[in-house]
Amino acid sequence: MKSLISINDFNKEEMMQVLDLARKYEAEPNCPIFSDKVIACIFFEPSTRTKLSFETAVSRLGARVIGFSSLPATSIAKGESLKDTIKMVSNYADMIVMRHPLDGAARYASEIAGCPVINAGDGANQHPTQTLLDMYSIWKTQGTLENLSITMVGDLKYGRTVHSLLQAMSHFNPRFRFVSCPELEIPWEYEHFLDSRNIPYSQHNVLEGQIQDADILYMTRIQQERFQDPMEFEKVRNLMSLDASMLTDTKPNLKILHPLPRVNEIATDVDERPEAYYFDQARNGVFTRMGIITYLMNQ
Amino acid sequence: METKKKLKVSAIRNGTVIDRIPAEGLFHVIEILGLAKRDLQMTFGTNLESKVLGTKSIIKITDKFFEEDDVNRIALVAPDAVLNIIKEYKVVEKRRVVIPSEIYGLVRCLNPRCITNHELIKTRFTTSMTSDGIVLRCHYCEKETEQKNLQIISNN
Numbered sequence: 001m002k003s004l005i006s007i008n009d010f011n012k013e014e015m016m017q018v019l020d021l022a023r024k025y026e027a028e029p030n031c032p033i034f035s036d037k038v039i040a041c042i043f044f045e046p047s048t049r050t051k052l053s054f055e056t057a058v059s060r061l062g063a064r065v066i067g068f069s070s071l072p073a074t075s076i077a078k079g080e081s082l083k084d085t086i087k088m089v090s091n092y093a094d095m096i097v098m099r100h101p102l103d104g105a106a107r108y109a110s111e112i113a114g115c116p117v118i119n120a121g122d123g124a125n126q127h128p129t130q131t132l133l134d135m136y137s138i139w140k141t142q143g144t145l146e147n148l149s150i151t152m153v154g155d156l157k158y159g160r161t162v163h164s165l166l167q168a169m170s171h172f173n174p175r176f177r178f179v180s181c182p183e184l185e186i187p188w189e190y191e192h193f194l195d196s197r198n199i200p201y202s203q204h205n206v207l208e209g210q211i212q213d214a215d216i217l218y219m220t221r222i223q224q225e226r227f228q229d230p231m232e233f234e235k236v237r238n239l240m241s242l243d244a245s246m247l248t249d250t251k252p253n254l255k256i257l258h259p260l261p262r263v264n265e266i267a268t269d270v271d272e273r274p275e276a277y278y279f280d281q282a283r284n285g286v287f288t289r290m291g292i293i294t295y296l297m298n299q
Numbered sequence: 300m301e302t303k304k305k306l307k308v309s310a311i312r313n314g315t316v317i318d319r320i321p322a323e324g325l326f327h328v329i330e331i332l333g334l335a336k337r338d339l340q341m342t343f344g345t346n347l348e349s350k351v352l353g354t355k356s357i358i359k360i361t362d363k364f365f366e367e368d369d370v371n372r373i374a375l376v377a378p379d380a381v382l383n384i385i386k387e388y389k390v391v392e393k394r395r396v397v398i399p400s401e402i403y404g405l406v407r408c409l410n411p412r413c414i415t416n417h418e419l420i421k422t423r424f425t426t427s428m429t430s431d432g433i434v435l436r437c438h439y440c441e442k443e444t445e446q447k448n449l450q451i452i453s454n455n
Contacts, residue, residue, distance in 0.1 A: 006441060082418055104414040104439025123412050125440050189443045192429070 002299040003110040003117040004292060007128040007164045012171040014295070015135065021291030022136045022284070025060075029287070032062025034297060040093035041067035042085075043120070044076070044100040049260060049282060050120050050129070054097050057289035066093060083112055090114045095297065098122075116296045124160050130259055131164040133288040137281040138169075138216055141255045145172040151210050153179040154220035154240050154265060156186040161259045162220060163190055170194070176201035177210050181236040184226065206239050212249050217242070217275075219258045219265055243267035247275055257281050309342065314361040316383040316390075317373070322346050325356035327376040327451050331405065332369070339363050351379060367394075372405055374398040375433060375449060398426055398433060406435060407450040413440035422452070 004010065010018070025031065039058045043051055051069055058065050067089075076085060082105060089096055090113035098106055099120040106119035106126070121127040139145050150169065156162050156178050166176060176194070178186050178201060185203060194201050204210050211217055222240060227233035241264065242256070258266060258278040270276050320328050325345050329335055340361040349355035364384060373380055374396040384392040404421040415422045415437070423438035432446035 082414070100414075101412075102414045102417055103410055103412045103442065104408075104437065107439045108414050108418070108420060122414075123440070125442075 001116055002296055003113075003119075004128050004296060005106045005110050005117065005119045005122075006126045007131045007168045009128070010132075015132065015168065015171070018132055018288065018291045018295050019136050019139055021294050022132075022287040023140075025287040025290040025294075026284070029060050029290075031060065031290070033294070035062035037061075037063040037094040037297070038092065039063045039065055039095045039097060039293070040089045041065055041069075041097045041120075042089060042099075043067070043069040044098070044105075046070075047099050047120070049285070050099065050127075053282075053285040054118075054120060054129075054289055056286045057293060058097075060286070061290055061293060063094075063293075067097075082109065086112045095293065116299070118292060118296065121160070124158055126164055127160050128164060129285070129289055129292055130161050131168050132292060133281065133285040134161065134165050134218070134257060134259070135168055136284050136288045136291075137255070137257055137277060140284070141277060142215055142253060145169070147173050148215040149175045149177070149213055150216045150218060151177040151179060151214040152218045152220070153207055153210075153242070155184045155222045155226065156180040156220070157184040158223075158226065159220045162186070162218070165218065166190060167193065170197050170199055174199060177204060177214070178202070179204045179207050179210050179240065181205060181239065183236075184222065207242060208246065211242075211246060211254070213251065215251060215253055215255075217254060217256045219256060219262075219278075221258075221261065221263055221265055237265065241265050241267065242270060244269040244273055247273060250275065309359075310388055311342075311359050311361050311385055312388055314359065314363050314385050315365060316385060317358040317360075317370075317377075318355070318381045318383060319349065319351060319379045320356040320358065320373075320377040321352055321379075322354040322356050324376040325358070328356070328358065328373050328380075330451055331372050331376065332365070334358070334360070337363075368399070370394075371397050371399045372402070375402070375406065375446070376451065378433070398428070401425055402435065405452060406444070407452050408437045408440060408442065409444040409448050409450065410437065410440050410442040413437060413442065415439055 041054055055065050086109045095116050096113055097118045097120050098109055100122050103123035103125040106122040110117040119126055152162050224233050254275045255277040256275050260282055322345055342359040345356040346354050380396045382394040383390045402424045408415050408422055424435035427434050435444045
């Protein structure tokens, strides 16, 4: 029995197996191979995209979905511990997909549950299915995951998608550029991680000038609540925003990714550009999650 | 002429002497080994002169011999500690502490959003050494805690 809690739970070969399955499902999305299975989608905090994407993936695989997505209607509102909730749900389901606001909650759940657990986001920690769908998008658009130049922009301190993606891509000899303000720079443990693997990276405070040699531009949202001074937030946001005029002299294979939701870090005039890939990226989430569910069910 | 060194803390006949504890680490070591709750004859010395550490603490425990796993838990707060096993007033064995690769239930995770700080869960860390000292990586939230920020959980 295997769970997917952190992107580090999968080695390079396992990641590629999931991506191969995703490609297969993209070609043939309706594959009701798990019509005898029940999958619990338990969301301890609100989610739109991830929840819908998982429920679509489960449905296309023919399994039935149970679960909840608001706490007031559950025993948690009565003070039930996470341990008891997971014990109860794992009695009913063949697999648990879980989102929780606290870091490490998914790992803990996987140790208690009697069935595989998929982490659909645990606080600021990991969101490995987002990472695998990001990888699938990169693989699909670039034809390879090897030797790519990746520019990551925005909230690199708290953005869990950034942390997981750089860990996952570390298997494929990447080069990174990090663009953020000093308050939201990449945490030291990730610098330490990259140093220990001799992966080249550089840090910048302005987006302008950091796009031209990139294969992938990975944009993230900067949250206003990270700043005490709203003026400071505005200044930072302007330095980290992308508009169509900045996309000159770029590599022909450049693609722009964003885990969504976008606010205004990507101007809407970028949406029509051939480099814009963020909406296709979200669509890839369903196929990738079908691949993940299949891979774990078969372990 | 040979001069005999005078012991500042009296000798024991049988038991364990834990030497080279940093002066400020004495109470942590007592806590980690749960000595405050043990019905044992013990002598503590602190702010003693040390060629290695400048000042040090020392603990002498009569008729007590520790398991290796037990004593390695103090490596986080006393990485230079030496255990002297005493039999009939003689040191029969000297043991250095070794930093364990995994640490259970001893240290609090520094991340306030970690599940271990919200549910009754025994903490669990893997250890690694960097130029700044020991770094603990939480098994649950995956955040790293540096040695200078360690918070020891009261002995279990």
